[in-house]
Amino acid sequence: MTRTSRRVLLTVLAGLLLTMAAPVQAKDLLVFAAASLRNAAEDIGKAYEASGAGKVTYSFAASSDLAKQIENGAPAALYISADTKWMDYLADRKLIVTDSRRDLLGNRLVLIAPADSKLAIKLAAGAPLAQSLGDGKLAMADPDSVPAGRYGKAALESLALWSSVEPAVVRAKDVRATLVFVERGEAAAGIVYATDAMISKKVRIVDEFPESSHPKIVYPVALIAGQDDAAAHAFYDYLVGPKARGVFLDYGFSIIGAGAATN
Amino acid sequence: MLQPTDLELEAIRLSLRVAFWSVACSLPVAIAVAWLLARTRFPGKILLDGLVHLPLVVPPVVVGFLLLVLFGRRGPIGGWLYDTFGITIIFTWKGAALAAAVMAFPLMVRAIRLSLEAVDRRLEAAARTLGARRFDVFMTITLPLMTPGILAGVVLAFARSLGEFGATITFVSNIPGETRTIPVAIYTLTQTPDGDVGALRLSIIAVILALIALVASELLARRVNARITG
Numbered sequence: 001m002t003r004t005s006r007r008v009l010l011t012v013l014a015g016l017l018l019t020m021a022a023p024v025q026a027k028d029l030l031v032f033a034a035a036s037l038r039n040a041a042e043d044i045g046k047a048y049e050a051s052g053a054g055k056v057t058y059s060f061a062a063s064s065d066l067a068k069q070i071e072n073g074a075p076a077a078l079y080i081s082a083d084t085k086w087m088d089y090l091a092d093r094k095l096i097v098t099d100s101r102r103d104l105l106g107n108r109l110v111l112i113a114p115a116d117s118k119l120a121i122k123l124a125a126g127a128p129l130a131q132s133l134g135d136g137k138l139a140m141a142d143p144d145s146v147p148a149g150r151y152g153k154a155a156l157e158s159l160a161l162w163s164s165v166e167p168a169v170v171r172a173k174d175v176r177a178t179l180v181f182v183e184r185g186e187a188a189a190g191i192v193y194a195t196d197a198m199i200s201k202k203v204r205i206v207d208e209f210p211e212s213s214h215p216k217i218v219y220p221v222a223l224i225a226g227q228d229d230a231a232a233h234a235f236y237d238y239l240v241g242p243k244a245r246g247v248f249l250d251y252g253f254s255i256i257g258a259g260a261a262t263n
Numbered sequence: 264m265l266q267p268t269d270l271e272l273e274a275i276r277l278s279l280r281v282a283f284w285s286v287a288c289s290l291p292v293a294i295a296v297a298w299l300l301a302r303t304r305f306p307g308k309i310l311l312d313g314l315v316h317l318p319l320v321v322p323p324v325v326v327g328f329l330l331l332v333l334f335g336r337r338g339p340i341g342g343w344l345y346d347t348f349g350i351t352i353i354f355t356w357k358g359a360a361l362a363a364a365v366m367a368f369p370l371m372v373r374a375i376r377l378s379l380e381a382v383d384r385r386l387e388a389a390a391r392t393l394g395a396r397r398f399d400v401f402m403t404i405t406l407p408l409m410t411p412g413i414l415a416g417v418v419l420a421f422a423r424s425l426g427e428f429g430a431t432i433t434f435v436s437n438i439p440g441e442t443r444t445i446p447v448a449i450y451t452l453t454q455t456p457d458g459d460v461g462a463l464r465l466s467i468i469a470v471i472l473a474l475i476a477l478v479a480s481e482l483l484a485r486r487v488n489a490r491i492t493g
Contacts (some may be wrong), residue, residue, distance in 0.1 A: 064454040089456060137354055142437060145454040170354050171437040181436070186335040186353055 028057040029231050030075055032066040034082035034219065035174040036107070036148065036193050040251040041080070044244045053238070054231055062146040062174035070095055070224060077232035078239070080104065080221045082175075083147035087220040096222040104240065105219040106254035108194040109151050109209040114185040115202050123159065123207045129189075130164040136188025137170045139181040147217075148175035152191035155214035179203065193217070195252040218256065271465055273440050274448035278472075281356055281444055282424035285363035286417055289371060293416065297375035319369045323429025330362055330434040358435035359442045363424035370423055371416040378412020379405070411484040418480030422473045445469050 033041050038060045045056040059066065059076070067086040070076055071093060079096065081087045084103075090096050113119040121132050129138075141149035149171065156162040172178040175192050182190035183202040190203070197205045221239060223232055238244055245255050267275070299305075300312055318326055334341040334352045344350045352358045382405055390400045406413075428446035435442040437451060449465045452458035 062454065068453055139436070142451065142454065144451070169438070173432055173437070177433070177436075180331075184331060184335055185337045186331065 028055045029077050029235055031056055031058050031078045031080070031235070032070065032074070032076040033058055033060055033078075033080040034063045034066070034147065035060045035176045036082055036196055037080060037219070038176065039199055040195070040248050040253065043251075044239065044247050047243060047247070048235060048238055053234060056235060060176075062141065064142075064145040064147070065174070075227060076224050077227040077229070078221065078236060079224055080219055080239075081147070082107075082217070082219055083150065083215075084218055084220055085150070086147070087222060090222070090224075095225055097225055097228050100228070100236065101220055101222040102240065103218050103256050104221045105248055106256045107217040107219070107252075108211070109148075109155055109214055109217060110192060110194045110197050111189055111206045111209065112179075112182050112192055112197045112203040113189045113206050114182055115204050116185075117188065117204075119189055119206055121206060123155075123209050123213075125159045127159065127161065129156075129161050130168065133165065133168050133188050136168070137181075137186070138165050138168045139170045139172055139178045139187035139190035141173070141175045141178055141191075142171045143169070146174055148178065148191065148193060151214045151217060152209075155191075155209040158213045159210075198252045219253075267464060267468070268461065270439065271448060271461060271468075274443055274445050274465065275468060277356060277359075277440065277442075278425050278444040281359045281363055282421050284357075284360040285367060285424040286371075286421050288360070289364040289368055289420065290413075290417060293368060293371040293375055293420075294413070297372050297379050300372070301376050301379040315372050316369045318366050323366060323427075324433050326365055327362060327430035327433025330358070330365065330430065334358065334361065334434070354435050354438060354442065356435075356441055359427075359431050359444060360424075362430040362434050363427040364420075366427050366430055367420035367423035371420040374412050374416030374419060375409065376412075378409045378415075381412075382408045414483045415480050418476050418483070422476040425472055425476075426469065445472075 031041070031045075038058075041058055041060075045058060049055055059069075059074075061069075063081040063083060063086045066074075066076070066079060067081065067089050070079060070090060079087070079090065087096070087101065091098065091101065111121070111123060119132055121127055121129060123129075140152045141147070143149040143153035153162060156165060170181060170187055172181060175196055178187075178190045178192050179196050179200055181187040182192075183200055189206065191209075194205070194208065197203055221236070223236055248255065296311070296315060300308065300315070331353065332338055334344075336342060336345050336351065336353060341352050344352060350357070352361060386408070387400050387404050390404050391397075395403070425444075426446055427444070428450065431442065431444060432447055432450070437443050437447050443451065445465055445468065449462050449469070452462035452465065
């Protein structure tokens with residue numbers, strides 16, 4: 001090995017070592033949050049960092065994905081799920097700090113279509129949704145596991161529409177992947193949260209699902225057992241406090257729980 | 264524990280079909296591209312080389328998104344295919360095969376190119392002096408000598424196609440019986456409470472299929488080598 005190539009190799013190795021060391025030094029707070037929270041949570045994270053309280057790193061994915069990762073030892077300090085089921089899943093396995101669990105946010109479920117689409121339908125029992133779709137697809141998050149998909153399936157079932165539209169259903173990885181399929185016009189319609197529809201100019205809301213047609217949409221938050229250090233508690237308090245609440249409201253979420261109001 | 268459910272069997276059948284068509288359709292293209300890279304000189308060759316290898320280094324989700332943009336019904340290629348032939352690629356198993364083919368393409372081209380570069384060009388020259396036309400030389404001398412590389416490329420690409428996940432779920436999503444291949448089914452099971460047993464079972468099947476493919480390629484290559492040299 002020549003001297004130059006040895007030097008190159010050493011530099012590369014030193015670089016690798018540095019990148020491995022970096023996360024440990026910085027001690028970032030890792031927050032796992034449902035994909036639908038991305039924009040709001042990122043804004044809150046930025047504001048939190050700007051206040052000098054510390055750095056927050058997010059991982060956004062389907063709540064089901066995140067819960068499974070936490071179960072397998074992912075070093076998250078905080079978890080915000082898009083339904084109670086996946087929070088229960090972690091609670092059953094004693095992976096969350098029990099008294100830190102609280103219902104943080106609410107949301108609404110909507111049917112969207114590409115902005116230039118002419119799709120119009122009133123979501124009621126027996127509505128001709130399958131006919132309106134024609135040979136187009138209905139995108140939704142996986143109805144067997146991902147919260148947005150499960151709410152969607154429940155709503156379609158209670159409106160007696162599920163069996164007729166199921167063949168047209170395209171199962172996306174999470175609610176934001178659903179949004180992309182509709183934004184690009186590849187799916188004729190999609191089921192997402194009202195908050196997702198609001199951040200995209202390329203889709204429009206066709207109709208809102210009746211609140212009674214699906215289980216109440218609730219975003220519970222909790223600290224993860226064994227990861228609840230002072231930094232985690234500090235961000236938790238910020239998240240349930242008035243500043244974060246303002247951001248969540250701006251993005252169209254509703255605030256639930258009397259606890260949030262007292263902060 | 265070892266008995267796969269119907270859903271899992273469906274995923275296995277679908278994966279085999281997707282991988283078969285992925286390899287069958289990309290093989291002629293891969294041979295042509297390997298030929299261009301190994302035997303010709305033209306401006307921009309280095310660019311073509313880079314382009315072919317791109318799927319090895321670009322995140323699969325990027326490949327999936329580009330396929331969505333190009334081959335979606337509103338994409339330039341997908342739209343044309345639909346308007347002209349009524350073919351829909353997106354959200355169908357054909358799209359899954361396309362995603363698998365793109366991701367496996369570099370592996371196939373590499374193996375074929377190496378075998379092409381190893382072909383003794385004096386044999387081709389001899390055939391030419393004996394009056395064979397270029398095309399005949401390729402079909403009767405070059406192609407048979409490349410066989411080990413082609414087989415290795417085919418099997419590697421087949422195994423890679425069986426394992427394609429990132430580009431697939433981004434481009435054609437996760438539709439049972441249509442685009443839910445083995446990796447996508449495993450992903451779905453890992454998302455489901457109590458899905459671990461099924462995920463493990465399918466993972467074992469995926470490993471076994473990949474191993475069979477790799478061993479088969481090795482055995483085939485050896486047999487062909489023995490025939491050529493011995």
